[in-house]
Amino acid sequence: MSGSLGLEANTDVFPVRLPHYTVRGGIIYFLGKPVYFNREAANVLGRCRGHTPASKLMGAEDVIDDLEERGMILSLEAPLAARRHRPAAEDNKGLIVFSPHCDDAALSLGALLASRARDTLITIVTIFSKSRYTILDGLSKRATEVTRIRKAEDRFYARLIGAELAFLNLPEALLRGRDNAMELIIWRYGEQERRLKKQLKLAFARLIAGFTGAKLFFPLGLGHHIDHVLVRDAAIEWLLEERRLANEVAFYEDLPYASIFNDLRPALEFIRSCGLETEARLFDVSPYMEVKLRNLRAYRSQIAPGDLQHVENYAARLFRWHGSTINNNQAQGYCERLWFVKTSRS
Numbered sequence: 243m244s245g246s247l248g249l250e251a252n253t254d255v256f257p258v259r260l261p262h263y264t265v266r267g268g269i270i271y272f273l274g275k276p277v278y279f280n281r282e283a284a285n286v287l288g289r290c291r292g293h294t295p296a297s298k299l300m301g302a303e304d305v306i307d308d309l310e311e312r313g314m315i316l317s318l319e320a321p322l323a324a325r326r327h328r329p330a331a332e333d334n335k336g337l338i339v340f341s342p343h344c345d346d347a348a349l350s351l352g353a354l355l356a357s358r359a360r361d362t363l364i365t366i367v368t369i370f371s372k373s374r375y376t377i378l379d380g381l382s383k384r385a386t387e388v389t390r391i392r393k394a395e396d397r398f399y400a401r402l403i404g405a406e407l408a409f410l411n412l413p414e415a416l417l418r419g420r421d422n423a424m425e426l427i428i429w430r431y432g433e434q435e436r437r438l439k440k441q442l443k444l445a446f447a448r449l450i451a452g453f454t455g456a457k458l459f460f461p462l463g464l465g466h467h468i469d470h471v472l473v474r475d476a477a478i479e480w481l482l483e484e485r486r487l488a489n490e491v492a493f494y495e496d497l498p499y500a501s502i503f504n505d506l507r508p509a510l511e512f513i514r515s516c517g518l519e520t521e522a523r524l525f526d527v528s529p530y531m532e533v534k535l536r537n538l539r540a541y542r543s544q545i546a547p548g549d550l551q552h553v554e555n556y557a558a559r560l561f562r563w564h565g566s567t568i569n570n571n572q573a574q575g576y577c578e579r580l581w582f583v584k585t586s587r588s
């Protein structure tokens with residue numbers, strides 16, 4: 243087993259503080275509210291920046307365990323600063339993930355991205371980054387506040403995996419007057435969405451300039467959330483109009499929706515009915531599943547433990563059902579899957 247030797251020899255970890263926490267005067271604050279009055283813990287937390295190993299944090303092993311249990315830090319296997327991407331080869335042109343909201347790339351492709359981050363230039367483009375959606379109780383639901391927190395989570399995640407990040411700063415459905423479940427999943431395009439679709443197509447063209455040959459990943463639109471479907475539909479129209487695109491394009495399975503609804507056929511048939519043929523590619527991401535689930539904890543304002551369970555279950559199910567096709571003798575494992583658009587050349 244290559245790699246395991248190194249891990250056994252070096253068990254030190256590099257704790258990093260989640261962006262929601264601040265430390266002042268021996269008190270730990272969560273989004274501005276005091277939550278933990280413990281001078282020692284506050285001192286250590288203040289120094290958890292992802293580049294000092296736990297062993298150097300003033301004999302603070304118990305404190306580190308405590309902070310981790312409280313969800314205030316993540317323990318990284320390598321220092322944060324050393325995680326810059328290093329494009330490996332000439333033919334490695336990077337990949338761009340179009341993420342409808344601030345957490346979708348991480349939820350849907352977090353293990354694959356973690357596995358590629360070392361040698362691939364990864365760019366995440368978060369489209370509807372203006373938001374007032376959060377699962378946190380007691381937090382102001384004002385868009386400016388929620389948007390600020392969600393962007394901080396997205397930036398933190400990008401740093402964790404060494405990815406570049408861009409925000410399109412478009413308003414999510416809730417901010418466009420679609421403020422109940424029916425408006426989010428049973429809907430028709432309104433004038434606003436038609437306009438947004440045009441804007442998105444222009445943005446795709448602008449964003450991929452300079453990324454000739456990069457792989458482009460768009461959501462499949464599973465779960466029918468209007469923002470996800472809007473990104474998919476804009477991508478399809480744009481691909482059909484851009485006949486000579488030099489980029490490989492794929493649609494990813496939106497999580498946790500893929501795990502809950504479990505039926506991809508309508509989305510795949512829709513793409514086909516538009517004139518695009520796709521083929522599945524399965525990625526064995528078993529060694530990176532733990533890292534994916536850990537990194538998802540960056541999104542405190544969005545992701546509940548139940549969502550993590552959906553993410554894990556789905557990846558395990560993909561492996562169980564299709565793992566034999568990737569020539570793997572393991573009994574258990576995890577997969578992520580993408581649907582690549584076939585070109586006339588392939």
Ligand SMILES: [Zn+2]
Pocket residue numbers: 342343346467470
């Ligand atoms: Zn989303």
